[in-house]
């Protein structure tokens with residue numbers, strides 16, 4: 001039987017002594033059951049709305065009656081996730097996939113008079129602002145954000161208008177390599193213009209569910225001044241405390257535990273983790289030793305191919321890394337971490353995060369063991 005997050009206890013009990021010690025240092029978890037007592041009048045609705053759960057009415061009703069909940073917490077970082085698989089396809093009002101494609105096409109439609117695309121990102125040089133450093137842009141690919149998050153904020157605008165380009169066979173490793181190189185060149189320009197701006201952050205919000213306000217595919221870059229963004233700095237300190245307490249590297253142990261549970265895959269020098277405490281659905285984390293690793297672009301490309309195969313349309317990518325400039329001893333052994341998270345159907349009206357995610361533990365329906373199986377299916 002395939003491993004499930006609901007059987008985490010068995011998986012942990014099966015670890016060898018060394019891996020078990022590392023797991024216990026990093027994680028704790030509880031397994032509970034939500035008992036849901038539906039009145040007779042609800043049963044027809046439940047049987048229909050949750051038909052994906054089981055073949056028979058009685059099995060569906062029984063699955064709703066007793067719902068297994070697994071709560072996993074990373075003891076070092078405080079990240080936490082509540083898993084309940086039955087939430088996966090719970091009834092949510094949604095637009096159809098055709099509506100989403102039409103919305104993307106409409107945003108890039110050409111003006112019948114001048115013939116130019118209405119999309120500002122299809123007209124980078126004419127309709128986007130520049131950053132305030134020599135040259136203002138990297139090639140014709142970057143621009144400044146018209147409403148900046150931070151003192152240094154830029155965008156890499158993709159050649160292809162459709163943000164769903166990553167789901168097509170035309171999407172290449174070379175495009176990812178170009179994104180990584182362009183964003184890094186942008187950050188180096190910023191650092192040359194402002195030596196306090198060392199803390200580079202690269203992100204990619206794909207479609208409105210992931211907070212993109214412009215449909216045309218683009219990634220974003222910021223460089224923090226004086227200190228890193230709060231969550232990156234928090235992780236650095238947590239990893240440092242861990243090293244002091246246990247005389248071992250936190251990130252190596254994180255990979256070791258995922259590996260021992262069957263949640264890690266090696267893609268050259270990059271390790272892909274199906275995260276045991278995902279921030280939200282289907283979270284993947286790539287762990288690389290450096291940003292310019294030749295294996296990083298192929299791994300990012302593969303991760304997005306995995307997402308395409310899993311039916312993901314809207315997602316966030318977020319890259320953590322040590323600061324720009326010469327090696328800083330307080331960041332020693334902090335790797336490059338590339339996070340991907342599925343933000344749900346672009347057609348869904350509800351937000352995928354609520355008070356639970358913002359203030360407690362994330363509520364997640366996707367199973368990391370399923371995500372790991374998808375990673376393995378991509379091959380080496």
Ligand SMILES: [Zn+2]
Nearest residue numbers: 119122161216
């Ligand atoms: Zn466009």
